[in-house]
Amino acid sequence: MSSEAIDTTATITTTPTPTAEEEEEDDQKIMETLKDLSLCRKEKRKVLKKLKRKQIRKEIAEKEREEEEARLNDIEEQKKLRSWFSV
Structure with a gap:
């Protein structure tokens, strides 16, 4: 076994996501x-299909974020998580 220390102070950097307005302007x-x-x-149909798929993926991701946020803000869910992590 090696005695290497694991760096637990590493930070995660994310690239800024474009706002809905910026994406709409791009479209x-x-x-x-x-x-x-x-x-x-x-070729036009191909590009339009691509834009439509992009829009659908964006809507699905937004819906999932909203559901996750609602779930995390739910009091019952918070109690479950606390009891699960306290074990």
């Missing part, structure tokens, strides 16, 4: 670009 820019470009119908 609008993409849509304007699509209108300006003379893409064939197949």
Whole structure:
């Protein structure tokens, strides 16, 4: 066994997530670009599908965050967690 010490003071850095307004602006820019470009119908459909999937994933993630936040704010759930961690 090695006697290496584990650094428990490491911090986690996250990249700032774009706000909903910024993402919406990006999507609008993409849509304007699509209108300006003379893409064939197949390419336009492909880009639109990609945008739709992105929007759906974003909505699902937002819903999951809200549910998790509501669950963590629930008094009964907090009691369960405290009793589980105190064992």
